Amino acid sequence: MFVSILHRVTGTINATAGLGLLLWFLGALASGPEAYASFAGHAASWYGQVVLFGVTASVFIHAASGIRHFVLDIGAGYELDTNKVWSVLSPLIGIALALAFWAALLLT
Numbered sequence: 001m002f003v004s005i006l007h008r009v010t011g012t013i014n015a016t017a018g019l020g021l022l023l024w025f026l027g028a029l030a031s032g033p034e035a036y037a038s039f040a041g042h043a044a045s046w047y048g049q050v051v052l053f054g055v056t057a058s059v060f061i062h063a064a065s066g067i068r069h070f071v072l073d074i075g076a077g078y079e080l081d082t083n084k085v086w087s088v089l090s091p092l093i094g095i096a097l098a099l100a101f102w103a104a105l106l107l108t
Contacts, residue, residue: 003065003087010062018055053102060101061094 028039042048068090071077077086 003068003090006091007062007065007069010058010065013055013058014062017051018059021051021055053098056101057095057098060097061091064090064094064097 024039028035043052068077068086071086072083077083
């Protein structure tokens with residue numbers, strides 16, 4: 001049940017915060033150097049990095065949970081032990097992917 005609720009919550013976060021960030025970025029890009037510098041300043045700050053990591057983690061958690069749901073939709077993984085393992089692993093995989101993504105961004 002928790003993974004299903006988490007899937008819905010991350011989908012909502014992706015749709016609201018992710019779309020808001022995308023529109024802010026595109027609006028700043030279209031508005032010129034000063035607007036983009038303002039966006040980049042906020043995005044590069046500590047709170048901007050926290051928000052960007054949160055949205056990134058939300059995307060990866062939602063994707064991992066979506067793959068889990070897809071596997072269930074094709075009829076596999078309904079055994080209680082298997083379902084329980086993947087219910088625990090899917091959010092952890094999403095967080096690990098987000099950490100790997102940010103490590104790749106920051107270390108290259």
